[in-house]
Amino acid sequence: MSFLKLSQVNFRYPKQEKLTLDNINLEIDQEQVTAVIGPNGSGKTTLSKVIIGVLPATGGQILLQGSKVEEYSLAQIGRRIGYVFQNPDLQLFCGTVAEEIGFGLINQGYEADRVKERVDFYLEYFHLAEYRQAFPLHLSQGEKQRVAIASVLATEPEFMILDEPTVGLDAYRKKILAAYLQKIARSGRGMILISHDMIFVNRLADRIIQMEKGCIVGDSDGKGDNDHDT
Amino acid sequence: MDAVIVKDLSYQYWPEGPQVLKNISFQAARGEMLVITGLSGCGKSTLCYCLSGIAGHRRDAVMQGQVLVNGKDVRGLRAASLALEAGMVFQDPDTQLFSPSVEDEIAFGPENLCLPPDEIRARVDQVLDLLDISSLIKANPYHLSGGEKHLVALAAVLALDPPVLILDEVMSRLDRHGVMRVTEVLQTLRNAGKTIIAVEHRLETVTFADRLMVMEKGALLRWGTTKNILADQEFLAAQHLLD
Numbered sequence: 001m002s003f004l005k006l007s008q009v010n011f012r013y014p015k016q017e018k019l020t021l022d023n024i025n026l027e028i029d030q031e032q033v034t035a036v037i038g039p040n041g042s043g044k045t046t047l048s049k050v051i052i053g054v055l056p057a058t059g060g061q062i063l064l065q066g067s068k069v070e071e072y073s074l075a076q077i078g079r080r081i082g083y084v085f086q087n088p089d090l091q092l093f094c095g096t097v098a099e100e101i102g103f104g105l106i107n108q109g110y111e112a113d114r115v116k117e118r119v120d121f122y123l124e125y126f127h128l129a130e131y132r133q134a135f136p137l138h139l140s141q142g143e144k145q146r147v148a149i150a151s152v153l154a155t156e157p158e159f160m161i162l163d164e165p166t167v168g169l170d171a172y173r174k175k176i177l178a179a180y181l182q183k184i185a186r187s188g189r190g191m192i193l194i195s196h197d198m199i200f201v202n203r204l205a206d207r208i209i210q211m212e213k214g215c216i217v218g219d220s221d222g223k224g225d226n227d228h229d230t
Numbered sequence: 231m232d233a234v235i236v237k238d239l240s241y242q243y244w245p246e247g248p249q250v251l252k253n254i255s256f257q258a259a260r261g262e263m264l265v266i267t268g269l270s271g272c273g274k275s276t277l278c279y280c281l282s283g284i285a286g287h288r289r290d291a292v293m294q295g296q297v298l299v300n301g302k303d304v305r306g307l308r309a310a311s312l313a314l315e316a317g318m319v320f321q322d323p324d325t326q327l328f329s330p331s332v333e334d335e336i337a338f339g340p341e342n343l344c345l346p347p348d349e350i351r352a353r354v355d356q357v358l359d360l361l362d363i364s365s366l367i368k369a370n371p372y373h374l375s376g377g378e379k380h381l382v383a384l385a386a387v388l389a390l391d392p393p394v395l396i397l398d399e400v401m402s403r404l405d406r407h408g409v410m411r412v413t414e415v416l417q418t419l420r421n422a423g424k425t426i427i428a429v430e431h432r433l434e435t436v437t438f439a440d441r442l443m444v445m446e447k448g449a450l451l452r453w454g455t456t457k458n459i460l461a462d463q464e465f466l467a468a469q470h471l472l473d
Binding site: 013016038039040041042044045086087089138139140141142143145146164167168169170171172173174196199 | 243268269270271274275321322324373374375376377378381399402403404405406407408431470471472473
């Protein structure tokens with residue numbers, strides 16, 4: 001059974017004539033890194049938001065672990081799929097960076113010692129230790145992006161969706177992120193990776209889905225020197 | 231006279247806060263494109279805020295040194311006057327867009343310059359065409375993708391026709407077509423005499439720039455011609471700036 005199965009999924013934003021997603025049929029394995037690429041405005045972000053139920057599909061069916069996605073609450077989906085938004089400003093809300101990274105863990109009922117241990121690890125790994133007590137929204141864009149990613153990774157979700165995770169990251173931090181994502185992918189926790197950064201995609205993706213004008217126009221193996229037109 | 235002159239610039243967001251910029255000095259001539267790079271958090275965006283005058287107007291901030299744009303000290307200019315001297319496209323386009331349609335967003339600046347309606351219409355059409363986003367004219371900017379939002383934010387700044395452009399990672403969300411389009415536009419604008427200061431991590435997209443500045447922890451580590459710095463792969467690797 002696929003982790004996610006989309007059948008004839010359509011989506012139209014209110015007051016729009018055109019479909020933003022047009023007849024999407026897609027099965028996603030939990031263990032794979034599936035990259036979604038395509039030109040600006042092709043529907044990549046909308047697809048990811050429809051998958052996690054933030055935007056309800058206009059038509060078609062989405063199955064998450066065999067059950068209809070609308071039968072889950074957003075919290076239930078959130079426990080299965082960790083989502084990193086394209087814009088970290090939409091995701092950060094705590095008073096300090098340490099609280100931000102620990103928030104999900106505390107809400108999942110982890111003991112204080114375990115929370116501290118994990119927060120310390122992610123602060124160190126993503127070079128954020130000096131900002132432990134900083135207000136997240138006072139950080140640079142690249143630092144905010146790392147905090148948002150660390151907050152999602154800390155809860156160790158079974159599956160993740162990362163929407164343009166390399167925007168704002170320098171080359172050094174991109175390599176560090178790629179190494180960590182490779183590590184968790186090897187442990188069987190897959191992800192959907194939305195990106196224009198083909199160097200990053202080629203480092204990580206087992207499979208590449210190409211979108212154009214709301215449709216899937218390509219589905220190929222990754223981990224190569226792909227030169228798709230994104 | 232140089233279009234942008236920065237002399238001994240230091241900056242703190244609040245009096246006891248860390249020094250985010252440390253004693254930075256450089257100039258940019260008319261018709262020159264200068265790229266700023268460096269690891270996240272090294273002060274690139276803060277430098278952009280100083281150049282555009284935003285940082286100097288922040289309450290509680292401590293700004294030392296001088297930033298002159300077209301010979302005028304940015305701290306002596308009101309926001310409306312500054313917008314005519316230097317236009318800035320922010321790293322996060324969501325902070326910049328506020329109109330219900332792309333057309334209104336782009337027309338907002340020229341309308342506030344009290345330009346005649348025909349001139350406003352012409353400027354809107356011109357920048358839409360220049361950036362190849364005419365198809366988005368009636369769209370709500372908030373419904374656009376990240377890359378499209380950045381193009382609209384850039385179009386809105388270009389419609390004001392400022393002599394200095396400050397672009398903070400404007401290409402980071404663009405697809406390949408968008409990157410090619412923007413790089414072509416930037417070269418055209420530079421040839422027309424605009425001064426362009428752009429922050430960028432992906433150095434392969436800005437090889438056409440005249441000069442490159444590498445920042446580290448708030449200081450200017452190195453600056454020189456783009457060709458010379460890009461040729462020094464050992465230096466770029468040591469600074470972790472290579473993909």
